[in-house]
Amino acid sequence: MFCKNCGNEMDPNAAFCVHCGAMKGVGTRFCANCGTENLMGGSVCTKCGYFIAPPPGVAGEQKSKLAAGLLGIFLGTLGIHNFYLGYNGKALAQLLITLCTCGIGGTVTYIWWLIEGVLILTGSIATDANGVPLKD
Ligand SMILES: [Zn+2]
Ligand SMILES: [Zn+2]
Numbered sequence: 001m002f003c004k005n006c007g008n009e010m011d012p013n014a015a016f017c018v019h020c021g022a023m024k025g026v027g028t029r030f031c032a033n034c035g036t037e038n039l040m041g042g043s044v045c046t047k048c049g050y051f052i053a054p055p056p057g058v059a060g061e062q063k064s065k066l067a068a069g070l071l072g073i074f075l076g077t078l079g080i081h082n083f084y085l086g087y088n089g090k091a092l093a094q095l096l097i098t099l100c101t102c103g104i105g106g107t108v109t110y111i112w113w114l115i116e117g118v119l120i121l122t123g124s125i126a127t128d129a130n131g132v133p134l135k136d
Pocket of ligand 2: 036
């Protein structure tokens with residue numbers, strides 16, 4: 001068990017890292033399993049394959065790739081797929097563009113959301129806003 005914030009080895013029963021004071025499981029800089037620094041900032045440890053982000057019990061639920069992709073293709077004008085994935089800022093922008101133009105903007109830029117839906121389905125967008133990989 002390693003601190004995900006500073007990489008210090010810590011007692012598996014400890015709630016906090018005695019070295020930096022970070023809560024157990026909080027942070028994405030180091031692998032909790034082997035202590036390797038997460039240089040790429042990915043959600044999986046490049047050395048041991050251990051799941052790095054997010055902290056256990058916090059937004060760890062995997063979203064459905066199919067659901068997100070279909071939402072993007074059919075309801076993309078309202079940004080529903082981005083709300084679903086937790087990209088609230090982008091989702092809100094999409095919703096506002098559609099609403100503020102009485103739907104005209106949504107029609108014109110529909111292709112953008114269609115492409116996003118396809119990217120999700122093909123795996124090009126493979127994680128949600130928390131870096132949790134989408135499940136098939
Ligand atoms: Zn620490
Ligand atoms: Zn590791």
